[in-house]
Amino acid sequence: MTGAGFFRAAGVLAAKDLSIEWRTREGLSAMVLFSLIVLVVFSFAFDLATIKQLGPARLVPGILWTTLAFAGVVGFTRSFQVEARRDSMTALLLAPVDRGALFAGKSLSNLVQLLLLEVVVVPLSAIFFGYDLFAILWPMSVVVFLHTFGLAEMGTLLGAVAAKVGRGEALLSTLLFPVTMPLFISAVKCTNAVLDGKELSSVSNWLLIAVGFDLLFLFVGLLTFEYVVEE
């Protein structure tokens, strides 16, 4: 299979998933509502005095990434439920494309959906926990994108595993959270630095972990996805 064919197949699959999502808006609305609820639960988990005392730089990174990881699980599970409904996964597998392209396409659509979710959730966290998002928009975007990338690809790969054995969110969470732990630590550290007004270069080793994770598991996902989905 040629390189161009690979990217085209991945693009077509991602476009298909996203257009289904655009027409139903089921997944994204579920993820947004779920995130909103988690954010509200967190604001109750810490009382007002604690929130004021800790300040957003200490509090928001953990809350934000826990929310995104939970909401991500909802999205990843759905991404394969859509295929299971009319057994369209079988049709996808029959298509004469590289299985890696299926992984790339699914990951891409999951990434886009997570990023759309973040466009809502990150400003919401700024409103709820009181920090100036506009002042740190650029470094915040870099940090959010780099960590969402790894979350999306790992969520896609493990989401396929969970779907394959007919288990949903519970199994996916048990598999996904330990694996993405380095990404999670890095995300919290980087977001913390950004909220503290520090330069991104001060957390360059963490960004390196995130990029390393993203690239390594992109490679692993492309290579192993066929073993997960094969009949």
Next chain:
Amino acid sequence: MTSGQSKGTLALTGLVLIAMFVAIWMVFQYVPNERVMGPVQRIFYFHVPAAMITFLSVFLLMASSITYLWTRNKRWDRISLASTEIGLMFCTLVLITGPIWAKAAWGVWWTWEARLTTTLILWLLLAGCLMVRGYAQNQDLGARLASVLGIIAALDVVIVYKAVHWWRGQHPIVFKSGEKNPLAPEMYTTFMYCIGVFMALFLLMMILRVAVLSLEERTQALAERRTGELS
């Protein structure tokens, strides 16, 4: 397993049993007390070898998982399953002996330190591999999914360790490369001896577990043939 092989296994079992008693004698009688930590330091002679075996199992898990996906020879999957189980068992031992020592030395049962956290995450990853096998509708699917997870787990542990190391560190490092070995000669002998005994124990468990797995498969195949003949 032929009778020659089982005689060999029986001999190894006896050898490991005796060697283990000698190890216990050495740990409690032969080695002197550590000057600062006192008798509780003796747990190191079991704790450290157990940790080594855990990581050896993970390495074997990765190697056998890759080979299984490559060759689809069931023998590699048996090794992969056995190393997951044995790894999980030794990992549990590490997580039990560690806090016993930590309570005496650091005054707390648990601390979110680099190696502790890595070991805990590794435990979760290995448990995930076994969980997916349990959920899979058939053995082949379970083997395939567990192999993919095994590869992910082994690669992930390296990143987890790096990440958690930067995040926090306070674990004692007894052996630093390039430094003169700081242990008393009796301690060093006991330590090396215990590593040897644990390696032998690992080998024995591996042989037994793989043999049991292959017997299980044979009985299952026989039972299936029998049902086929009857119907």
